[in-house]
Amino acid sequence: MASVLWFGGQLVLAGRLLSAEDFIRxxxxxxxxxxxxxxxxxxxxxxxxxxxxxxxxxAVLDTPNPIADSPGAISKKDxxxxxxxxxxxxxxxxxxxxxxxxIDLRIAREQKVALVGPSGAGKTTLASLLPRFYDVTRGxxxxxxxxxxxxxxxxxxxxxxxxxQEVILFNDTVARNIAYGSREFTLEQIEEAARLANAxxxxxxxxxxxxxxxxxxxxxxxxxxxxxxxxxRAILKNPPILIFDEATSSLDSESERLIQQAMxxxxxxxxxxxxxxxxxxIIHSDLIVLxxxxxxxxxxxxxxxxxxxxxxxxxxxLQLAGAGEE
Ligand code: ADP
Numbered sequence: 001m002a003s004v005l006w007f008g009g010q011l012v013l014a015g016r017l018l019s020a021e022d023f024i025r026x027x028x029x030x031x032x033x034x035x036x037x038x039x040x041x042x043x044x045x046x047x048x049x050x051x052x053x054x055x056x057x058x059a060v061l062d063t064p065n066p067i068a069d070s071p072g073a074i075s076k077k078d079x080x081x082x083x084x085x086x087x088x089x090x091x092x093x094x095x096x097x098x099x100x101x102x103i104d105l106r107i108a109r110e111q112k113v114a115l116v117g118p119s120g121a122g123k124t125t126l127a128s129l130l131p132r133f134y135d136v137t138r139g140x141x142x143x144x145x146x147x148x149x150x151x152x153x154x155x156x157x158x159x160x161x162x163x164x165q166e167v168i169l170f171n172d173t174v175a176r177n178i179a180y181g182s183r184e185f186t187l188e189q190i191e192e193a194a195r196l197a198n199a200x201x202x203x204x205x206x207x208x209x210x211x212x213x214x215x216x217x218x219x220x221x222x223x224x225x226x227x228x229x230x231x232x233r234a235i236l237k238n239p240p241i242l243i244f245d246e247a248t249s250s251l252d253s254e255s256e257r258l259i260q261q262a263m264x265x266x267x268x269x270x271x272x273x274x275x276x277x278x279x280x281x282i283i284h285s286d287l288i289v290l291x292x293x294x295x296x297x298x299x300x301x302x303x304x305x306x307x308x309x310x311x312x313x314x315x316x317x318l319q320l321a322g323a324g325e326e
Pocket of ligand 1: 092099117118119120121122123124125126
């Protein structure tokens with residue numbers, strides 16, 4: 001720029017080859033093409049970065065999903081009788097150890113079953129076989145006697161609601177987060193679900209109520225609030241089967257109470273598989289399944305297990321009583 005100014009200035013001052021107006025015009029044009037020319041230089045850089053990112057994105061998109069509808073998959077719209085784990089063996093990879101070893105468990109309709117046991121026992125893995133996040137390595141998981149691998153995936157997952165510790169929220173409004181992108185629900189239905197989930201009060205206090213946009217992964221909400229949104233989601237979906245992975249981290253006792261109450265609303269008249277960390281949830285279950293090292297050690301009512309199983313007594317005393325409020 002300096003040399004252009006100097007050279008052009010000379011020409012103008014000499015008063016011959018270039019008039020002052022032309023020189024200013026020339027400078028204006030030069031300024032306006034400067035940026036585009038610079039960005040042209042960066043173009044190749046950007047293209048290379050985009051190509052590298054694109055490759056990685058497409059590698060993820062192209063990953064084949066081993067969980068897919070089998071060719072003869074049947075439709076199943078309701079849940080009538082029971083869920084059965086039949087001699088289920090599971091490992092996460094052929095070279096890895098067995099995580100579940102010969103699990104036999106029957107859950108009757110509207111029964112509430114709590115899975116308890118030390119961390120790493122296989123509780124989460126067992127629960128994740130039901131919606132087919134993974135398929136069994138051996139044995140079968142059946143709903144009303146029908147192997148889950150033979151049911152259309154969409155139907156299978158419509159039968160269940162899942163409330164986990166890690167609630168995934170989208171960067172969208174509260175209402176759309178509860179409806180999970182589905183447009184088939186009215187705002188009244190969404191509000192009713194939020195009310196039953198004990199979430200109405202805090203939602204109404206947000207700047208724009210149900211229309212407030214929550215940040216990426218719900219960062220602007222507390223852990224307890226996020227979990228209540230997940231519960232509202234499950235209430236709205238209204239599935240017959242519920243899988244609940246209770247939070248291990250302790251919440252303040254007020255959130256704890258609100259969640260407990262919301263879960264009671266949600267669990268009513270449903271079949272529930274709960275990975276329990278709170279003594280209160282365990283006591284309210286119909287059947288308690290004590291797991292360790294991929295096997296079921298014992299099952300029965302809280303009282304029966306307390307009486308006959310030393311490991312259960314220990315677990316209640318050490319792990320659960322510490323986290324629970326009773
Ligand atoms: P729990 O819920 O009782 O704490 P998990 O089902 O989470 O137990 O884990 C059981 C075992 O499986 C653990 O030894 C864990 O390390 C292993 N495991 C869990 N998830 C995976 C995974 N995605 N890949 C490999 N191993 C896993």
